[in-house]
Amino acid sequence: MTAQLIDGDATSKTIQQEIQDQVEQLRADHGIVPGLATVLVGEDPASQFYVRSKQKRCAEVGIRSFGHKLDADATQEEVEGLVAELNANPEVHGILVQLPMPRHIDEESVLAKISLGKDVDGFHPVNIGRLAMKGREPMFVPCTPAGCIELLDRYGVEIGGKEAVVLGRSNIVGLPVAMLLLHRNATITICHSRTADLPATCRRADILIAAVGRPEMVKGSWIKPGAVVIDVGINRVDDPSAKRGYRLVGDVAFEEAREIAGYITPVPGGVGPMTIAMLLNNTLTSAKRAAGLI
Ligand code: NDP
Numbered sequence: 001m002t003a004q005l006i007d008g009d010a011t012s013k014t015i016q017q018e019i020q021d022q023v024e025q026l027r028a029d030h031g032i033v034p035g036l037a038t039v040l041v042g043e044d045p046a047s048q049f050y051v052r053s054k055q056k057r058c059a060e061v062g063i064r065s066f067g068h069k070l071d072a073d074a075t076q077e078e079v080e081g082l083v084a085e086l087n088a089n090p091e092v093h094g095i096l097v098q099l100p101m102p103r104h105i106d107e108e109s110v111l112a113k114i115s116l117g118k119d120v121d122g123f124h125p126v127n128i129g130r131l132a133m134k135g136r137e138p139m140f141v142p143c144t145p146a147g148c149i150e151l152l153d154r155y156g157v158e159i160g161g162k163e164a165v166v167l168g169r170s171n172i173v174g175l176p177v178a179m180l181l182l183h184r185n186a187t188i189t190i191c192h193s194r195t196a197d198l199p200a201t202c203r204r205a206d207i208l209i210a211a212v213g214r215p216e217m218v219k220g221s222w223i224k225p226g227a228v229v230i231d232v233g234i235n236r237v238d239d240p241s242a243k244r245g246y247r248l249v250g251d252v253a254f255e256e257a258r259e260i261a262g263y264i265t266p267v268p269g270g271v272g273p274m275t276i277a278m279l280l281n282n283t284l285t286s287a288k289r290a291a292g293l294i
Helices: 006-030 043-062 077-090 107-113 126-134 143-154 172-184 200-201 256-257 272-290
Strands: 035-041 062-070 094-097 163-167 187-191 206-211 230-232 235-238 246-249
Touching: 006 043, 006 143, 006 272, 035 043, 035 077, 043 062, 043 272, 062 077, 077 107, 094 107, 094 272, 107 126, 107 187, 126 172, 143 172, 143 230, 143 272, 172 187, 172 206, 187 200, 187 256, 187 272, 206 272
Parallel strands: 035 062, 035 094, 163 187, 163 206, 206 230
Antiparallel strands: 235 246
């Protein structure tokens, strides 16, 4: 059996078109243009790249972006002062503080200063707290975990009552995706570096989410026949035959796994493109809320 491919590129394009249509409608009917502010501290090339990608995708759908850049030696007060300014700006509906920040900055404190209603990354401790509680709704859900669930939904994968195994327990991916699956009535197991028997645990999964950052760690033999495999990992491996000298692989040994799984995401082109689509969606939601439309 060869698994059906879950195409994140195509799905994210569809979502982006839906967002663009709604942004146009919001402007035509209410004169509101959703706005996303990005805060970049320092010169980290990967962070600069991510912020540029987010701004580019905002422009594609008609979301206004407000780029703010602070020097690597910016103080805690300067960063938090900027966040306060953006909290007060009615044209800004979402604030994205690009992580990681330089070591001398207390990230937790900065994230906690973002207005709950503008926390489009979903990392504010109150939003994460609500996500972890039964019967509570966060204002926003973190984008990569939301992207995983959106892919399952758009491919008609039933979540309720299923056995879901999440590999990884980070604040950004593993933990929140596990909470989302729990809210959707999956029975969840969260694995990490101290889990005793990963292959056996993975083999129980109807839905397997891999977010460990270890190239091709999950082997085909770890997968239950017919399982749905969502590979969040993005890992560089050396490849002299590639133009850049490396290629990107996921946390799952794709070629082996696709022969056993029922559905599988590729890397690249799986979860990756969904993350920014969910960020755009959160910004649109925030603008609609600010206008009292939802
Ligand atoms: P972290 O490094 O923060 O977390 C990795 C998790 O995996 C930890 O919980 C760790 O366990 C666990 N882990 C690491 N090694 C092993 C192992 N050998 N066996 C079992 N568990 C292990 O990573 P992130 O969550 O931030 O990212 C995970 C991957 O997802 C990365 O490849 C990253 O690039 C990618 N990513 C992709 C995004 C996208 O848009 N598609 C967005 C964000 C991340 P422990 O807690 O015990 O240390």
